[in-house]
Amino acid sequence: MDQTELRQWEQRCIQEEPPECTAACPLHVDVRALNAQLREGRWNDGWQILSRTMPLAGILGRICDAPCETRCKRNAAGGTIRIGALERACVNLAAGGYRIVPLPAKRKAIAVLGSGLSSLTVAWDLARKGYAITLFEPGLQPGAGLAARFPDLLTTDIIRAELAWLEKWGVRFETGQPIHSQAFLSQTLTHFQSIYIGLEAVSSPEWNLDSDPKVFAGGGDPSVIYQAAQGRWAATTMDRTLQKVSLTAGREKEGPFATRLFTSLAGVVAQPAVAMTDAHGGYTADEARAEAGRCLRCECLACVKVCPYLERFGAYPRKYAREIYNNESIVMGTRTANRLINSCSLCGLCETVCPEDFAMQELCLQTRQSMVAKGKMPPSAHEFALEDMAFSQSEAFLLARHAPGLDHSSHLFFPGCQLCASAPGQVAALYDHLRARLGAVGLMLGCCGAPAHWSGRQVESEQILDLWQHQWEALGRPQLLLACSTCYRMFHEHRPQVPIQSVWETLSTVGLPETKCSFAAPLAVHDPCTTRDAPHIQAAARHLLVSLGGTAAELALGREKTECCGFGGLMESANPEIAQAVTRRRALLSSHDYLTYCAMCRDRLAAAGKRAVHLLDLIFPQADTPDPAGRPRPGWSLRRENRARLKAGLLKGPWGESAPGAEEHRRLRLHMAPDVAERLEARRILTEDIRQTIAQAEASGQKLRHPATGRFRAAFRPRQVTFWVEYGPAAEGFEVFNAYCHRMEVGRP
């Protein structure tokens, strides 16, 4: 990612766009922050926020006509926030005062004519910048016009107190001046570098103002906030003219503008504006707190609200893009965003709910690819999943055949790795059914390369797809029938020339075996996240459920807004804690049992304690599993055994061949208490790793012995991991008491 790409990513996330009120205010007062203080009764903090932006807040805050209110999002849920009244309450309740120190004197003199709000704002802004300001007022009392226009809200004392601040910063007030004559104007032009005429208070037909570049004017708007804004804009132009710098640079958002901030009103309860007990005196402290409490504190976070992963890292995509960019740019030092990059499930829900289509999954995936290319991918992040993939690509599982007794295939069933790992019996039954209905259906066992793709290893995923394609071509390019939606997406995106169909659609067409759904209650359909862009697969799954006599219930986040189960994108491998939180949250969406059509989703939901069935549980009920929704998730070791057994069973069954024998150490019998097995599953230590460790310790004698318990402890390092096993002899094998592993290589003393 380079700087330009970073900006494009940042630009897309609108969380930091200003809310409607701020964008509508000609001065851009931070109303959201103001309300956040007022709701807590922190009047002085509110005053600081107001006076940071608003000139003469002691005056303007009391009389502001609040055009912001017309764009307040609360309007659609009970009525706009009464921001003008809240400003008034804040000014009334705060101690007031300004912590402003003017810049050093510039030795440039500026004349300001009139003492309306635009004139006072020019004096306010330019005095702070160090200009010598003289304000000429034709009347006897500066600000008298304001007091006269707002007798209920302003008093002479209030105005005098504010003007005292101007005097403190060096503004001179000249009252009773004959400013309406051309002679006065000509004389002023010779003594001052620049003149401002506040049209809300003074004007004269005698003045000849023909394009004199030293004279500026404004304030002709009836709205006081616009008068102040015009004064501010004029002051900026006068300052820039005198400083001889660009008059236009950085002023695109001066005045009201359209904001891109999106704020969802879903779930917002309508609340009417707080009534004022004393309309003349304005909101009391309690009333102001209650009214400010209605503020929606507008923000987007549309993606963060639906994604525990985005939530967990404490920010939002705009910030994440910056963190990821910094992570990539580091030459020496710690890459603190590695976990952020590797924990995303790549499910794409953020892009679906984002008004600007921010795709966190694309950002994370392309960064993973770049990390792999630079050799900066932490080896442990995806290793376990990649080893499981390697198993699927080994002789223990790989298979590509025409149907038994045939030399051609019209179709090719590719069940994918994890369905075979979870439900091998149903895979075999489905293959039989497909052959019975379609005839020449070949079979291919293996992996689609998704784990490599998700981990950013493009070379490996392409190699797997190339090998797959080679075998598919050798089988005569049959139509591919896919049971796994991840495989479906992989082939759809990476091998678009291959004709593919979801096997759920195939079954909708060719028909189901004679079975009936055993679930009387509705099943809540959990769509796998990889079907997000495949509504036809989602529809087919529901169609099959209904055909079986079942009833579908919809989850709040379903179909194109479905959530990942926690396995996608190798989230589970890189960050098991977040993956577990994701699964648990998903499980809580409905009290119905879930129906899904992805083996990984089914098993993860089951592991989180959610009753869940796979479509195949309904189509091919297994006699040994009377309650498929309560079937525990098979552990990683069993998932490998199931794949190997499926292949061996198919070779023996339909094809009538003998399967290769198991290696010596596979025959070693192990006993393990359930809590030990559970611990080893969480530590991702396979039974196979334990067998190998014990086998080599027993063969070499390299082991430790505990004199009190008689147990042994031994280590084995078959790859970049050292496994430690604590075990003891047991009937026809060994009892395993514990195992753990580390990646560091430990030498001898």
Next chain:
Amino acid sequence: MKPENETVWSDELAWRCAACDRPLELGQVSVAYMNNSFTTEMPHCPGCGLVLVPEALALGKMAEVERILEDK
């Protein structure tokens, strides 16, 4: 890279090398990961040099340092 408390060592030092039938002793061993190597104290057999990496160390400090080195 030491375990959190000393009792861990005493538990681990109860193990004996099965091949040499000798008690373990504490001593410096070399540890390497991601092109970084250093030495640290661990129980090992004074005869054949077989090292015991205690569970608390492997799952605690060692895992932490592994992650730090992977993020370098």
